[in-house]
Amino acid sequence: MTKEQIKELITTAAEQLTYSYVPYSHFKVGAALLAKDGKIYTGCNIENAAYTPTNCAERTAFFKAVSEGVRSFRAICVVGGPDGRLESYTPPCGVCRQVMMEFCSPEEFEIILATGTEDYKIYTLQELMPQGFGPENL
Ligand code: THU
Numbered sequence: 001m002t003k004e005q006i007k008e009l010i011t012t013a014a015e016q017l018t019y020s021y022v023p024y025s026h027f028k029v030g031a032a033l034l035a036k037d038g039k040i041y042t043g044c045n046i047e048n049a050a051y052t053p054t055n056c057a058e059r060t061a062f063f064k065a066v067s068e069g070v071r072s073f074r075a076i077c078v079v080g081g082p083d084g085r086l087e088s089y090t091p092p093c094g095v096c097r098q099v100m101m102e103f104c105s106p107e108e109f110e111i112i113l114a115t116g117t118e119d120y121k122i123y124t125l126q127e128l129m130p131q132g133f134g135p136e137n138l
Pocket of ligand 1: 025027044045055090091092
């Protein structure tokens with residue numbers, strides 16, 4: 001990824017904070033998922049009064065893409081914070097990491113955690129999900 005691509009993903013993920021539906025936690029999360037064909041799929045977290053149906057921003061982005069026939073991904077950027085204030089990194093939860101394992105190469109897929117375009121860290125899925133279980137294990 002070029003620096004320009006990284007910055008675009010961060011900016012796009014941050015824009016999704018506007019759409020987060022978080023009446024319970026007030027913790028807004030935005031995601032921007034870069035497909036291998038160059039298209040960016042966006043996502044926000046969507047909470048629910050019954051709590052467990054809540055969908056994380058990352059999974060919203062993945063499911064939007066997969067539901068449109070896209071299954072090859074390069075990277076995802078995740079940003080979040082209380083009321084949308086980007087005070088620290090928001091690493092993907094375990095369930096979202098597992099969804100990434102389904103569609104992404106652990107060695108190649110990159111996860112960008114950011115608080116702004118000048119402050120970010122990039123991890124491979126392998127780093128965030130060592131010894132993860134995926135389709136290869138079946
Ligand atoms: N959340 C995400 O959207 N992504 C993550 O990876 C971490 C957690 C959301 C779920 C819930 O709406 C709020 O953050 C607080 O857990």
